[in-house]
Amino acid sequence: MSYTGKAVRLERIMNRRTWRTVIVPMDHGMSLGPIKGLVNMTETVDKIA
Numbered sequence: 001m002s003y004t005g006k007a008v009r010l011e012r013i014m015n016r017r018t019w020r021t022v023i024v025p026m027d028h029g030m031s032l033g034p035i036k037g038l039v040n041m042t043e044t045v046d047k048i049a
Contacts, residue, residue, distance in 0.1 A: 024048065
């Protein structure tokens, strides 16, 4: 993986001014089973984004 490609992808999830980010793992239901409150992923993401 080139550094340029990595930098481009990181800029998509990081605030360019502060270089901070919040990452919310939402795929844990795959290994832990259904998570209460995450019935509709699209709706949940729209609420927190």
